Amino acid sequence: MKSDFAIHELERHETKDVKDSHINGELTVVWRDWDEIINQPKMVYVNIINPKQIKGPHIHKNRTTYFYCINGEVIIIVKDKEGNFHELKGDSRKPKLIEVSNDIPVAIVNPTTNISTVLVLADIAWKPDDNEMENVTFENYDWDKWK
Numbered sequence: 236m237k238s239d240f241a242i243h244e245l246e247r248h249e250t251k252d253v254k255d256s257h258i259n260g261e262l263t264v265v266w267r268d269w270d271e272i273i274n275q276p277k278m279v280y281v282n283i284i285n286p287k288q289i290k291g292p293h294i295h296k297n298r299t300t301y302f303y304c305i306n307g308e309v310i311i312i313v314k315d316k317e318g319n320f321h322e323l324k325g326d327s328r329k330p331k332l333i334e335v336s337n338d339i340p341v342a343i344v345n346p347t348t349n350i351s352t353v354l355v356l357a358d359i360a361w362k363p364d365d366n367e368m369e370n371v372t373f374e375n376y377d378w379d380k381w382k
Contacts, residue, residue, distance in 0.1 A: 291342035307351030
């Protein structure tokens with residue numbers, strides 16, 4: 236049985252200048268076709284979350300979604316099939332790919348005073364009017380702690 240969600244540690248590699256080999260940055264591997272983490276992504280988009288804002292919660296009925304915070308910090312709140320809440324931290328300084336299975340409700344919180352940016356990959360592409368997403372509520376969840 237597949238888990239409701241997973242966290243995948245991502246590879247980081249320093250990059251070097253072509254002339255003198257000084258370190259000029261880094262790259263993070265999010266997806267390779269041979270990693271077998273994601274079933275061939277069918278949709279990739281960037282999600283911007285304004286400071287102190289919440290997106291969701293909602294359910295994607297058919298797709299598995301993968302979140303990678305590329306700038307700032309977010310909390311991915313997942314409600315598992317047993318009704319338990321899990322707060323998964325995405326942080327651009329500590330790259331992780333957070334996987335949420337289809338039919339599992341999720342919300343994204345930006346707890347900071349800066350804009351956060353999340354790269355989202357999905358195994359099924361969104362189409363207008365396909366009714367694949369459903370807004371839900373997280374009853375008994377303490378939303379006030381993010382104010």
